Amino acid sequence: MENKEIIQFVAEACDDKRAEDIVVLDMNEVSLVADYFLICHGSNERQVQAISRGIKQAMDEKDLPVKRIEGFDQARWILVDLGDIVCHIFHRDERSYYNLERLWGDAVHVSLEIGQEG
Template sequence: MENKEILQQIATACDDKRAEDIVALDMQQVSLIADYFVICHGNNERQVQSIARGIKEKMQEQDIDVKRMEGFEQARWILVDVGGIVCHIFHKDERNYYNLERLWGDANRVPLQFGLEG
């Protein structure tokens, strides 16, 4: 499966757990960290953890390795590393503070599609 397909799977997993303001950034021309970032937020710690779990489960269903997950216990900013794609799941209060979309403003947004499965 190509990174763009995995990106959509991750975004769908976020959407399935009612993540808010899901944004995908193409990082290939601006950073060596990852090919893509997915950024979203939940309204409380439990939802933030649920989103992270949902991504991990969706990746396991596809036999895709989650390389690393950090910040799960505190659930203020969970980072899920899926190789070329890094998903940042914020608590809503933290998202505005860190404002990764502005920090990585040179990155192009990647259009995502939701609700088309079935």
């Protein structure tokens, strides 16, 4: 599966758990850390955990590896490492504080097709 397909698939998994403001940044030209960052947030700790579980479950269903999940217990900023793709799932307050979109402002925003059903 190509990275862009995985990004779309993971974004849909986040949307299924009602993640808010899902953004994907193409990091190829600005960082060696990952090819893509997916950034989203939830309104409370349980939702943030549910979003990360949703990503893990979706990856398992496609038999794709999840390298690491960090920050799950505190659920303020959970990082899900998919290798070339790193998902940042924030609690709403932490997202505005860390503002990764501004920090990586040179990265190209990738358009997604999610949440378009009725």
